[in-house]
Amino acid sequence: MRFFEYESRAIVAKAGIPITKQGFAKTPEEARRIAEQIGGPVVIKSQVLSGGRMKAGGVKFADTPDEAAGHAERILELEIGGHMPRGVLVDDRADVKHEYYAGVVWDGIRKLPVILFSDMGGIDIEEVAENHPDHVARAHFSTLRPFSDWQAKQLISSLGVTGSALNRLTPILARLARLFLSYDMTLAEINPLGELTDGAFVALDAHMDMENEARPRQKELLHELGVGDEETRQAREPTPFELAGEQVDAMDHRGVAGNVTEFDGNLGLVIGAGGGSLTLFDAVRAQGGKPANYCEIGGNPSVRKACGLAKLVLQKPGVERIAVMMSIVSNTRVDIVARGVIKACVELGHDPAEKIAIFRIPGAWEEEGFKILERYGIEYADRSVSLHEAARRAVEKIQGGNGAGAEGDQFRQTTAEIGSETDV
Amino acid sequence: MTDALFIDVEVDASVAQDRELAAKLTEVCPVDIFAQSDDGALEIVQENLDECVLCELCINAAPPGTVKVIKLYSGETLPAGAAVAGG
Numbered sequence: 001m002r003f004f005e006y007e008s009r010a011i012v013a014k015a016g017i018p019i020t021k022q023g024f025a026k027t028p029e030e031a032r033r034i035a036e037q038i039g040g041p042v043v044i045k046s047q048v049l050s051g052g053r054m055k056a057g058g059v060k061f062a063d064t065p066d067e068a069a070g071h072a073e074r075i076l077e078l079e080i081g082g083h084m085p086r087g088v089l090v091d092d093r094a095d096v097k098h099e100y101y102a103g104v105v106w107d108g109i110r111k112l113p114v115i116l117f118s119d120m121g122g123i124d125i126e127e128v129a130e131n132h133p134d135h136v137a138r139a140h141f142s143t144l145r146p147f148s149d150w151q152a153k154q155l156i157s158s159l160g161v162t163g164s165a166l167n168r169l170t171p172i173l174a175r176l177a178r179l180f181l182s183y184d185m186t187l188a189e190i191n192p193l194g195e196l197t198d199g200a201f202v203a204l205d206a207h208m209d210m211e212n213e214a215r216p217r218q219k220e221l222l223h224e225l226g227v228g229d230e231e232t233r234q235a236r237e238p239t240p241f242e243l244a245g246e247q248v249d250a251m252d253h254r255g256v257a258g259n260v261t262e263f264d265g266n267l268g269l270v271i272g273a274g275g276g277s278l279t280l281f282d283a284v285r286a287q288g289g290k291p292a293n294y295c296e297i298g299g300n301p302s303v304r305k306a307c308g309l310a311k312l313v314l315q316k317p318g319v320e321r322i323a324v325m326m327s328i329v330s331n332t333r334v335d336i337v338a339r340g341v342i343k344a345c346v347e348l349g350h351d352p353a354e355k356i357a358i359f360r361i362p363g364a365w366e367e368e369g370f371k372i373l374e375r376y377g378i379e380y381a382d383r384s385v386s387l388h389e390a391a392r393r394a395v396e397k398i399q400g401g402n403g404a405g406a407e408g409d410q411f412r413q414t415t416a417e418i419g420s421e422t423d424v
Numbered sequence: 425m426t427d428a429l430f431i432d433v434e435v436d437a438s439v440a441q442d443r444e445l446a447a448k449l450t451e452v453c454p455v456d457i458f459a460q461s462d463d464g465a466l467e468i469v470q471e472n473l474d475e476c477v478l479c480e481l482c483i484n485a486a487p488p489g490t491v492k493v494i495k496l497y498s499g500e501t502l503p504a505g506a507a508v509a510g511g
Contacts, residue, residue, distance in 0.1 A: 302455070303430075303474050339430050339474055346429060368478070372430065375497040 001212050001233035004047045006089045007225045008206035012190065014224075015179035017172050018202045020092040031072035034090040035065040041093035044071040049233065050081030058085070061093060082236065094202060099192035101125050102173050104180040106187070112140040115177050117155050117169075121192035135159065147177040168201050169193075183221055184214030241316060245295065248308040255301030255332065257309040265290025267357070267398050268313035268322035270306070270341055272297035276327035276387065283388045284323070289395035292319045300332045306340020307347070314348055314355060321357040323394035328383050334361045334369030342376050353377035357397040360390035428473035430497055433457060433482070436490040440466040445486055452481040478502060 003011065006024040013019045023034035024047065035042045046058030053059050058080050060071035072088045099121035107114045120128045120135045129136045137158045141147055152173035156166055172193065180188040187209040194204040210218060215229075232238065238246070241262045249258025256272070267289050271280040277296045284291050293313055297306065313322055324341050326332070338359065345352035359373055362383035373380040381390050439445045443464035450458045450466075455475035459467045482491050483503055493502040 333477070336477070343429055343474060371495075372497045 001210050001215065001231075002049050003208040003210070003225070003227075003233075004049065004086060005045060005205060005207070006047055006087070007227070008208040009089070009203065010225060011179060011183065011188075011208050011221070012176075012203045012206045015175045017175050017190070018200065019206075020094050020202050020204060022089055022091040024087050025072060025090055026076075026087040028069040028073040028076070031088055031090050032065045032069035035062065035068035038090065038092050042068050043089075043091045043093050044068055044075055045089040045091060046075045046078060046080055046085040047087045047089055048080045048083040048085045050083045053080060056080040091204075094194055094204060095197045096192070096194040096204070097197050098195040099204070100169070100195065100201075101128070101189075101191045102169075102176055102193045103187070103189035103191065104177055104185070105189075106185075107140065110140055113143065113177070113180055114138055114140050115152075115155060115173065117159065117173060119159050119161060121194075125189075125191065141177065143181060147174055147181065149174045152177065164199060165195065165201075168199070172201055172203075183208075184211045184218055185209060186211050241293070241312070244312050245309070248305060248312055251305055251308060252302055255297070255299035255305060257295070257297045257301040257305040259294075259296040260309075260312070261294040262316075263291050263293055264318065265292045266318050266320045267394060268292045268316060268319040269295060270297055270310050270313060270322055270324045270337075271295060271326060273326035273329050273332065273361075274298070276325070279327070280323075280325050280387055280391060283391035284395060286388070287392045287395040289391065289398060292316050297326070297337065298329070298332050300336065301340070303336055303339045303343065306337045307343040308340075310341040310344035311348060314344055314350065320398055321355055321394070323357045323391070324359045324361065325387065325390050325394070326361040326363075327387060329361060329363030331364070332361075333365040334363055335365045335372055337361055338369040338372045342372065342378070353379075357394040358390050360385060360387070427470050428496070430495065431473045431476040432494040432496055433468055433473065433476070434492040434494065435466060435468070435486070439486050439490045442466075448485045449482050449491070452485045454479060454481070458482065 009019050009022060021038045025031035025034055031044060041063050044060045044062055046053050058075055058078055060075065062068040062071050068090060075088050076085055101118040101121040103116045103125060104113050116125060116136060116138045118125060118128050118136045120132060137155045139155050141151060149170050153166065153170045156169050156173060161169065176188055176190060185208055187207065189207040190203045192204045194202050196202060215222065239262045242260050245258045245260025249256060267284060269281065269291050271277045277294065281291055281294050293316065295309060297309060310322060313319060341356060342352045345355045353376055356378045358379050358381060360381040366382065370380055446460050446464060446466035450460055455472055455477060457469055457472045457476060459469050461467050476493060478493065480502055483493065
């Protein structure tokens with residue numbers, strides 16, 4: 001989940017990293033009062049969960065409290081990237097001598113956090129890394145051992161920073177790494193990290209993303225920040241289709257059949273199993289298919305829940321067929337999912353053999369599941385058929401436009417027939 | 425006659441009218457296929473039939489041969505080999 005800048009600054013300050021004098025305002029009058037308290041030139045920054053604030057006119061400079069209030073009034077009305085601001089941050093316009101970058105991000109490939117430091121702050125770190133790679137230092141670090149000041153110092157000094165600046169930057173970077181770990185962040189970034197004319201360092205902007213699954217154990221922090229349980233903090237507001245997916249998932253306690261994300265393709269997906277959803281979604285796209293949705297099904301959902309999800313996907317405008325695919329399941333029953341998706345087709349008046357492009361869920365109770373699928377003439381695949389091959393078959397059906405009846409029959413294969421088509 | 429697509433359950437009249445057995449079946453079924461009417465008689469909840477997980481708890485809770493679970497998609501019964509009324 002993403003935090004607004006004013007929240008990110010609060011997190012940074014809580015970790016002991018200096019920030020500029022600032023305050024969050026929801027009205028022009030509040031902005032004026034904060035500007036008066038700061039007592040000098042200020043920056044008014046729109047608080048939206050969207051990038052491109054400066055270009056969109058969401059960041060303005062003010063020399064007086066009146067000017068601050070005027071800018072706040074306009075910014076509060078300004079939609080940026082489809083979002084209306086929650087408020088404005090009124091920030092001290094610091095006298096900056098040099099801008100640095102400090103960040104920690106989760107490296108999903110190494111499965112470790114990586115800490116980054118650059119002496120070229122204020123611009124996208126990706127741009128610096130591409131155009132000035134010698135100005136970016138990075139190092140992976142353990143999530144188990146405590147992060148030491150020495151690690152931070154080594155990283156900063158690798159860019160040639162020495163003396164007082166090195167000594168002052170070291171605890172800031174170390175604290176950033178520690179807050180990343182203690183608050184379950186996936187991204188903790190200070191950009192720019194300003195060196196003021198008096199030699200002090202302050203966080204001039206901050207960006208924090210927390211692992212969504214960590215919300216329950218970070219309740220204290222979220223409570224302090226005033227973040228309610230109802231706030232999803234996703235990149236965009238959920239669509240009616242996605243909200244309907246949440247309702248399906250909430251219909252009973254058994255398993256998961258939700259986490260639906262809408263796309264504009266023609267192949268509906270009922271997919272899941274321990275990362276299988278992501279793999280399958282990618283596999284469909286790699287085969288040239290156009291997914292109508294992403295979703296996650298697993299944890300042994302009830303027939304009713306599997307049926308509800310399949311119905312939702314089948315009824316989405318533009319969906320021609322659905323592909324029901326998972327990696328090998330152990331705690332989800334193949335026969336229960338099979339019943340659910342077939343029931344959805346039947347109750348909507350469709351022939352399951354026509355609407356289900358492929359059913360590829362091997363694992364627990366598969367023999368029972370395959371009996372059901374055979375009864376309804378649905379093409380199914382066992383574990384000898386890879387996820388990518390299953391995706392290819394589903395995409396082929398959509399692109400070939402083959403429907404039910406005689407044409408559809410050519411796609412129906414028994415386990416024995418497809419057993420030799422091992423594809424790793 | 426059932427509205428379910430996949431599962432049907434047959435219960436002998438002697439069991440269905442026995443309040444104690446009806447209560448036992450209602451208690452053991454993990455997916456609420458059985459319920460009791462106001463007079464204590466057994467009722468089968470049609471909309472839950474397809475949720476049957478084939479656990480056989482109902483079969484084991486009643487006297488042998490008095491409860492049968494029928495897989496409509498294959499014609500098989502639980503307990504295996506049980507004769508189905510009218511079939």
